Every structure is written in structure tokens, then in C-alpha cells.
Amino acid sequence: MDRGMIVVLSDRPDRSKPLVDAISAVAECRVVGIDETWERIGPFRGVVADITLSRPEAKTCLRRLARRPGRQRMPLIYLTRSNSQSAFTEARNLGATVCLSAHVEPRLVVGSLVREVWPEKSVADLVVTREIARAGATMTNLLKTAETGLIDMTAVEGGVDPVLDAIHDGGLSRWLDEVWAYDDVTFQHCLLVSGTVAAFALSLRLSQADRQLLTRAALVHDVGKSRIPHAILNKPGRLDDDERAVMQTHAPIGHEILSASGGCDAVTLAVTRHHHEMLDGSGYPDGLSASEISDPVRLLTICDIYAALVERRPYKKPMSTRDALSILSAMDNRLEGGLVQAFAKAVETAP
Numbered sequence: 001m002d003r004g005m006i007v008v009l010s011d012r013p014d015r016s017k018p019l020v021d022a023i024s025a026v027a028e029c030r031v032v033g034i035d036e037t038w039e040r041i042g043p044f045r046g047v048v049a050d051i052t053l054s055r056p057e058a059k060t061c062l063r064r065l066a067r068r069p070g071r072q073r074m075p076l077i078y079l080t081r082s083n084s085q086s087a088f089t090e091a092r093n094l095g096a097t098v099c100l101s102a103h104v105e106p107r108l109v110v111g112s113l114v115r116e117v118w119p120e121k122s123v124a125d126l127v128v129t130r131e132i133a134r135a136g137a138t139m140t141n142l143l144k145t146a147e148t149g150l151i152d153m154t155a156v157e158g159g160v161d162p163v164l165d166a167i168h169d170g171g172l173s174r175w176l177d178e179v180w181a182y183d184d185v186t187f188q189h190c191l192l193v194s195g196t197v198a199a200f201a202l203s204l205r206l207s208q209a210d211r212q213l214l215t216r217a218a219l220v221h222d223v224g225k226s227r228i229p230h231a232i233l234n235k236p237g238r239l240d241d242d243e244r245a246v247m248q249t250h251a252p253i254g255h256e257i258l259s260a261s262g263g264c265d266a267v268t269l270a271v272t273r274h275h276h277e278m279l280d281g282s283g284y285p286d287g288l289s290a291s292e293i294s295d296p297v298r299l300l301t302i303c304d305i306y307a308a309l310v311e312r313r314p315y316k317k318p319m320s321t322r323d324a325l326s327i328l329s330a331m332d333n334r335l336e337g338g339l340v341q342a343f344a345k346a347v348e349t350a351p
């Protein structure tokens with residue numbers, strides 16, 4: 001969810017790159033110079049000024065910022081290169097709400113910025129929000145492109161690390177809390193599955209390469225839903241038999257899209273076609289049984305069912321983790337029992 005842009009006002013030769021990199025981890029960030037008029041920049045939530053006030057243009061720029069029409073108190077963090085009291089006073093008089101030494105670490109500036117702009121949030125919350133926005137942008141683009149054409153698997157890469165990083169740094173529950181806020185059912189589902197898979201793979205201590213492979217597969221596993229009519233996809237409540245038959249085509253359709261697009265690894269292809277297969281042969285589209293279903297598919301299937309159970313829709317009561325896990329345990333002839341137990345442990349112990 002977009003929480004607004006931060007502007008860095010910089011007169012440094014490197015355009016304050018270390019600071020901008022640190023801020024970009026929590027918010028969209030734009031760098032401007034002291035010639036900025038603030039008239040055409042669009043909405044923003046706060047400013048970090050990494051400038052020296054010795055030049056008159058710098059002061060003029062801050063005065064123009066303070067005079068922007070219709071603005072409320074704008075958080076303005078001023079980074080001073082001199083530690084004299086007069087520099088702090090001058091910055092305060094020019095509208096600074098916080099003054100810090102320009103020599104403090106960028107992460108401390110970010111902490112201060114977050115307290116000023118989003119007092120109800122922690123830095124970790126914002127990092128997860130930002131990672132979700134990145135993974136989400138990949139998802140939106142993927143589903144949109146797949147509606148009518150082929151997809152570019154290299155573009156999917158941009159969504160993989162944000163999921164893994166957010167789960168590693170922020171934990172599963174923070175990820176779920178953020179993702180539940182999204183209305184779009186397929187978007188929410190794919191991000192729920194991806195975060196759950198990333199947490200499960202982390203708990204199984206899989207290698208980084210395997211975690212990337214599984215997370216990539218999770219991001220695209222339902223790409224075939226991009227060609228299912230919205231009336232079926234978004235129908236509140238149960239589907240009738242005909243609607244269910246249409247819905248079930250999303251697995252082979254997804255596989256076709258990926259095969260035709262090219263550049264897709266074998267695990268992602270298998271997961272996309274087979275994530276609704278069950279060990280007892282009762283699944284679809286091919287009615288595979290145990291020996292024909294690979295480990296990555298089994299793992300994805302468990303995460304997929306869990307994500308579908310705990311999804312948040314306006315028309316139904318959310319299901320607790322405990323209830324969802326007991327439903328998974330009861331599917332013992334359809335899912336691999338040992339893997340379900342490991343999954344329950346991963347979800348229950350995930351931060």
C-alpha cells in the first residue's frame with residue numbers, strides 16, 4: 001500500500017545517495033536540488049534537507065517549501081553540517097521539524113523520518129510495506145500482461161527478493177497483516193501464497209537458490225486466473241459446478257501461458273499445472289497420484305490451500321491459523337502428512 005513519497009533536498013555531488021538508498025527501503029523517494037520550486041512535484045509526505053544553508057538559494061528553497069499553499073505542517077528533517085547552535089536555530093526558523101547532524105548514519109535519519117511522518121508505524125512495518133509494493137507491482141504487471149498475451153519471466157524476478165527479504169526481516173505475520181489489506185482477490189492470494197512459501201522454505205532451511213525457485217513459482221502459480229472471467233473469480237461464496245469447471249481451467253491455462261512465453265524453469269511449470277493435484281488422485285487437471293507429484297509441488301499445494309483458507313474477504317469471517325492448520329491435518333490422504341506437520345511448525349513458530 002502506498003504511504004506517500006519522501007523528498008530529499010540535496011546539494012551534494014552524489015545527490016545524497018546513501019541517504020536516498022536508506023529512505024528507499026521504507027518509502028518512495030525523490031531527489032531534488034535547491035532550485036526546486038515545489039510547484040509541480042506532486043504530493044509528498046515529508047522532506048529531508050541535506051543542504052548547507054550558507055547559500056542564499058538554499059534558504060529561498062526552504063522558504064518556498066514553507067509557503068506552499070494548502071499544506072499542513074510538513075515534516076522536515078534538516079541535516080546540518082555544522083554543530084553550532086545557530087545552525088540549528090536557523091534551520092528551525094526555516095521550518096525544520098527535526099535537526100540532526102549530517103554525519104549520523106542514514107538508518108538513524110530513517111528512524112527519525114518514520115517517527116515524524118508515520119508515528120504509528122515502525123521502520124520494519126514500512127520495510128515490509130515497501131517490499132509488498134515491489135512484489136505487488138510485479139504481480140499486477142504479470143496478471144495484466146497474461147490477460148491477453150505472453151509474459152516475460154525475467155520481469156518476475158523483480159518480485160522474488162522483496163518477498164524473501166520481507167519474510168526474512170519482518171516475519172510472516174507482519175506480511176500477512178499487510179497483504180490482507182488488499183482487495184483484489186488474485187493479487188492478495190498470490191502474495192499470501194508467496195509469503196507463506198518463503199516462510200516455510202526458510203523454516204526448512206532450504207538454500208537461497210531453492211527459496212528463490214519456490215517463491216518465483218508461488219508468485220506465478222495462478223497466472224492462468226488472469227484469463228478466468230471476473231464474475232467467477234470474484235464471486236462471493238461458493239461456485240456452482242459449471243463455474244467450478246471454468247475456474248479449474250486456470251491451472252492448464254497458466255501452464256500454457258508459461259510454456260508459450262518461454263524462459264520458465266521446470267519447477268514453476270510443474271507447480272503452475274499441478275498445484276491442485278492431490279496424493280490420492282482426487283485433484284485436477286490430470287488426476288495425478290502420489291508418485292507423480294514432486295516435492296516442490298506438494299509444498300506449494302500445502303501453502304496454496306492454507307493461503308486460500310486464511311484469505312480475507314469482505315463477505316466472510318476470517319479463519320484462524322489454528323483452524324486452517326487443523327483442516328490441512330485432516331487432509332492426510334491428500335497431502336503429505338510429514339510436510340503438513342513441518343508446515344504447521346513453520347507457521348506456528350514464524351515471527
Ligand SMILES: [Fe+2]
Pocket residue numbers: 221222250251275276
Ligand atoms: Fe490455483
Ligand SMILES: [Fe+2]
Pocket residue numbers: 189193221222304
Ligand atoms: Fe493458488
